[in-house]
Amino acid sequence: MDKVQFNKLFAVLVQESGIDNTNSTVDMDDAYSTYLDLVKQIDESDTAVEYMARMVTMAERERLHWRMCLAEEGIEMTPSQVDEYVVILELALSST
Secondary structure (H helix, E strand, C coil), rough: HHHHHHHHHHHHHHHHHCCCCCCCCCCCHHHHHHHHHHHHHHHHHHHHHHHHHHHHHCCHHHHHHHHHHHCCCCCCCCCHHHHHHHHHHHHHHHCC
């Protein structure tokens, strides 16, 4: 998927999923780079696919726990950023 298609699909999925990203600071260049990296990981490993598929189905409480684990590693994300990341995961998984 090229960057233009990615940007359009990302915007639609974020809107349809009801993510409150009114104050989103998502950098679409970074989002597309993340998407490309995820697609590469999917191509290289079946384990990555399983892990990413599991992340897409996480309930809100599980996402909160994952977010806290990231924070302990120095990676700060808002709940909306976590939801946006999951949208990127969904796009990567659907492109395989």
